[in-house]
Amino acid sequence: MGISRRTALKASLGSAVAAFAAPVVARAADSGWAALKGQTIVVNWPAHPHYEAAKKLLPDFTAATGIKVELDEMQYLRMKDAQVLQMSKPQGDYDVVVYVIMWKTEYVQRQFLTELEPLFADERLAMKDYDRAGIIKAYYEGLGLVGGPRGYLPGPGAKLYGIPYGAECSVLAYRKDIFARHDLTPPRTYDEMLAAARVIKDKEGGMGGLAQRAQAGHQVTAGWLNHLSPYGGQVIDDRFAPQVAAAPALRATEVYKTFIDTGPAGGAAFDFGQCMNAFLQGQAAMYCDTISIFGPARDPARSKVTDTVGYLVHPKAVRHSGELGGFGMAIPRNSGRRDAAFAFIQWMTAAAQDVRVTAQGGQPTRWATLDHPDVKKIYPVDVYRQCLEISNPDWRPIINEWTEISEKVLGLRLSEIATGKAQIGPAMETAASEIKAVLTRAGYYKT
Missing domain, CATH: 3.40.190.10 (Periplasmic binding protein-like II)
Structure with a gap:
């Protein structure tokens, strides 16, 4: 080595x-x-x-x-x-x-x-x-x-x-100057965050609304999970039954896709570093991910927006819940x-x-x-x-099979959704079936 x-x-x-x-x-x-x-x-x-x-x-x-x-x-x-x-x-x-x-x-x-x-x-x-x-x-x-x-x-x-x-844990960072320019409310709810993303994409040439992770595999799953818990969704329930095609998860997926569509150019393939860098370099007006943004946002060697960043708690959808x-x-x-x-x-x-x-x-x-x-x-x-x-310690299931589910099941189906290759409902139904197959093979369901 x-x-x-x-x-x-x-x-x-x-x-x-x-x-x-x-x-x-x-x-x-x-x-x-x-x-x-x-x-x-x-x-x-x-x-x-x-x-x-x-x-x-x-x-x-x-x-x-x-x-x-x-x-x-x-x-x-x-x-x-x-x-x-x-x-x-x-x-x-x-x-x-x-x-x-x-x-x-x-x-x-x-x-x-x-x-x-x-x-x-x-x-x-x-x-x-x-x-x-x-x-x-x-x-x-x-x-x-x-x-x-x-x-x-x-x-x-x-x-x-x-x-x-x-x-x-997760936090929302936003550009105070951009929000003030368009008379936008600093987002405390998902409705306000979605509205701001649409306005910024429409009115700020070359800038997207929210930068988020979307690269196939672990990254796209992590980006999607940031929205799943606030909408009351789960990957699996207490009996290990897949819930990714249930109504809360489908709504979270719709929101995730909207943020992709109103986000910075190339955002459908961002990993964590690219997501953060897009915000720090002025390519996106919002970042809703981990608190690791705090240090780099202050560093003029990494950030072009050092004096214009505001922070808010992870916005509320049906509930307040963060990573x-x-x-x-x-x-x-x-x-x-x-x-x-x-x-x-x-x-x-x-x-x-x-x-x-x-x-x-x-x-x-x-x-x-x-x-x-x-x-x-x-x-x-x-x-x-x-x-x-x-912060929610159970925002995704940390079971032995999580790496396979995150990278090979959700990481594939969510990437197809993010890039427009699949529709949300059918793709998430497929993901639910694939998750159940993984957990069946692992012996989670007792007959």
């Missing part, structure tokens, strides 16, 4: 320096880590705005603990294949893996991950004053717990396998450096580092971070709190 533990941070860190001074913690507070000095861990994480900010903290982690870090950084949808390959070995090369929320249940079912509760109970390893209770509860439960109701929600049977890092997702950090069961990996996860997600990474454009994991003055200067804290309040 091209990773050498001897090359350490040479290529990936360069001369990265923290953007502002902060105390280095953990050296004295966690005496059990002294035995870990000199070890090198390999961390697989995504090329993503949050992790670009986090990268700047790594030299301080090594200075504080003596543990060296090598990064295997890649586009986030490529990580799963690499992680499964390594975690399937008797001993893999990865000591820390960053997983996307939709992989967590499968990884635990396949016995790939280390349960974290026993490590937190080990006084040699547990970081003093770590304060797990300070982590935003929705993120802690949604990204870290596996085994509860439906296999992935908090409740009886749920155990901790990861810590949220780069967790996210809850993002990334979590875990330790593969076959890591040979488990203790050093656990030290890394704790240090990176501790309170001091959470403030630092957020102030540099990352995504906060802790409630207290939102009250820090350095964060309040740059972060739309009040809107973010509202977005967290309506």
Whole structure:
């Protein structure tokens, strides 16, 4: 895989320096880590705005603990294949893996991950004053717990396998100047968002209304799901019966297609990066996706609209309901450096580092971070709190078969709809049948 533990941070860190001074913690507070000095861990994480900010903290982690870090950084949808390959070995090369929320249940079912509760109970390893209770509860439960109701929600049977890092919920970003020019209401409902998209497409030459994900596969499913939950829809119900051809899902699909048709040029093939970039470069007047927009929207090197962006909670359709997702950090069961990996996860997600990474454009994991003055200067804290309040941990089913359903069933049928190759009703009926076939094969229906 091209990773050498001897090359350490040479290529990936360069001369990265923290953007502002902060105390280095953990050296004295966690005496059990002294035995870990000199070890090198390999961390697989995504090329993503949050992790670009986090990268700047790594030299301080090594200075504080003596543990060296090598990064295997890649586009986030490529990580799963690499992680499964390594975690399937008797001993893999990865000591820390960053997983996307939709992989967590499968990884635990396949016995790939280390349960974290026993490590937190080990006084040699547990970081003093770590304060797990300070982590935003929705993120802690949604990204870290596996085994509860439906296999992935908090409740009886749920155990901790990861810590949220780069967790996210959805938010609406919009161009205040464009809305003012056309006397448009900043959208708090889907009706207002749809009306604005039509006006902007009609009256702003070369600009679309809403930028969203639509590339075939995972991306189109993620874009569609952003609208499904607000319209009261589900992919499957509590008995695992497909609901993608039910009335709420069909309405959400109609809305999704309208946003494609009134969106920026080429939007029917956008991935996440293209969706964000279309808004940052002035090709779309709205963006309704993850909070990872916050950092790049402020960065003049990435954004042409730094002074004109407003934020609102994810608009209401039949109900207020937004995405809850993002990334979590875990330790593969076959890591040979488990203790050093656990030290890394704790240090990176501790309170001091959470403030630092957020102030540099990352995504906060802790409630207290939102009250820090350095964060309040740059972060739309009040809107973010509202977005967290309506976030829905069950906005898509995180079952073992979700990757197949998301990429090969919905990812195909929704792409056909987005590109005009199929009608909504027949395509979603086909998707429902295909989902039922997947779940039948997997044994979800007892006779």
